[in-house]
Amino acid sequence: MRTLLVTGPGGSGRTTVAAAAALASARAGQRVLVVSADRGDTLGTVLGGPDAHPGLTAWRLAPDERFRDDLLAVQERAASAFELLGAERIDGEELTPLPGSEELALLRALRDAARADAYDTVVVDLPPAPEALAVLALPEQLRRYLRKLLPPERQAARALRPVLGRLAGVPMPAAWLYETAARWESELAAAQAVIEDPATTVRLVAEPGPAGADAVARSATGLALHGLRTDLVLANRVLPDASADTWLAALRAQQDKTLAEWETTYDLVRRVRHLGHDPRGADDLAALGVPAPAEPPAPAEWPVTRTTADDGGDTYVWHIPLPGAVREELGLVRRGDSLVVTAGPFRRVLALPSALRRCAVAGAGLREGELRVRFTPDPDLWPRGR
Template sequence: MVLGPGGSGVSVLAAAAAFTDAHPVERAGTLPVREHRDTVLITLDARSPVPALLGVYRVAGEPVPVTSGVDLLHVGRLDVIERAWTEFTAALTALTAGRTALPVVGTLASMAPGELTDLPGAAEFLMLRQVRDAATSGEWRRVVVDLSGVGDPFALLRAPTVLSAAIERMWPRATRLAQAGEKPVLAQLSAAIERIDRDCQDLADLFCDPHSVAAHLVLDASERSRRVAADHLAIADVTALPLRSVLINAGDADRPTSPTADTVRGILGDPDGVTVREIASGGVLDRLSRIRKIAVPVAAPSGRPYGSGALTVESSGEGLAALFELRWRQGLPEPDRLHLGRSGDDLLVTVAGFRHPVRLPSVLRRCRVVGANWADGELSVRFEPDAAIWPARQGGTGGAVSS
């Protein structure tokens, strides 16, 4: 996944990364073999310039061959909404045919696709699900996702979690399962909602899986990028995004080392598997032949958890006197903007104006927060057992466990 602030050259470097190290596909006669392609470049921007730059038509939802080794897949927000909702309402109509439907079912079936654009996380969820389906189809060896043009890329990746929470608030799982058992007309609807909720969880897990995903942050050499670098790196920490490299779009190849690169290296300190690479992308990049001249080698997934994905829990004491400490490496550009809260099984962490739910290990879900601290680039949160729900025979482990 390639992401960064708007105007940093994310689309161009994502396209260049797709062509770097792409392997041509063997041909049978005059046609390329379609059973397996090497690389697909996925863009989520409805107004992305990439199709025009690569010299191909914009075809929403269908992979378009660009070269013998690279395809382009354009995922459009409105297209995925309309397709998914049309299928969903058709299923509802068939479900209620000849039956007395509940008011909520009739209301859902009568809604037009355009009315769903503001349902929290719905459109983003559908777009990310199509990305996942392409990545797991087995048709391509590599999948390069261009996250430019979607507003805040971190908010996009958080969308499945937001949608799952919205579903739980509107129709809690325990309630819908109980109602499905009592009213057969709701069984299929409940099953459809259950599948959506499972997909939300699957997507949330996928995009922080260091074995499957490698994220690459693009910054340019401007003063603006130097100002926002710390915020983006801190948000990557709290979201557990498996960051593998920071690509500095340095422009002119003859320029000395970019101050942005120095700033990023200073923030990262010990990079722990994250490389900082300057990319010379000078000149007018208005066609495929020029984009292919830019070498953007991107590292593959490392399998190493990142940020809150690598959290550990240390414990001491026994029973209700036990004390637990949750820790992970966390950048904090503005300590006064750090806020912590609790919502069910999640610790709500706000860093650099971005709030993200960090799922608590099971042992901490029966505890309450008693303190927190940030020092030496590490966030620690202390917990103690909640006497009202703590199991009588459970105590501290006296050791440390990973998430």
């Protein structure tokens, strides 16, 4: 199954591009699912209705019902603890989804689409970047938090549970808590597998111009940090080449400047012309010429290289591609066998390659869109001569 994740700055036409890419795949004979994270039925409006193409299925997320079921299930499992605290039970009819429920519903949709094995291509209309990047990073982050808060090794919890139960006077919910954590671990791992699958790519959509250029550069940095691959940068709503209107001509000149920068910086840029109106229905979507998901690019390598100084000492360099990163916005912190990398608003905890876990960080530099972190062997962990 091929997955195309569509994002870009707000108002750039992400939903239209996602619908057009899905329709192009369906017309090529693919079984296509298109998923929208928009609470309004913007996707249905753009497609012109549910029957845009017989090979195309559209899902609109409805997180309210699942959120309600999950919270009521937690309430039932922890009923004894809530009664001890004198808490009043919550009725299902009064529950409304909390912030974050849409993101979890989107991750479930990715997981369910992969498990269904009923589609050749899945196109996802993501929220605006950088919110979309936060959603895509969520499975990895939550799994790390779960392992720290509720490690699978439950020996300590088993030993303390009877003592805690006697102190509190009620059975402690340790067993079901770990069971719930295991279920969440399984669901998050399934969503993460789809996001990290070699057949999953991201399409960046933006209008060419100063604001679009800044948004694409920042998004490209975040995608690279999280190991996500971009199939193309789509320049949306490109104005006609020649216009007698000086105002439109000035806007097109501004677009041309950005387009030239993008075509120099990024591997593949596709232009989509402005139709002069908001696209609606299958004919308009086809007229845009948005391509179906392409063959995924090769994954970017994060190699570790080794050099030997004149004194015989070794230096290892970890090469982390970060296109568009700004030196002043970079941050590095070593935490045990992990490296916390910050690039502007994005942060990721990276597990160190095995060769670097017995080394100390000796410095770092940003060159040609690549973060190069230098390591030297730690003599306490890697004595000379081994």
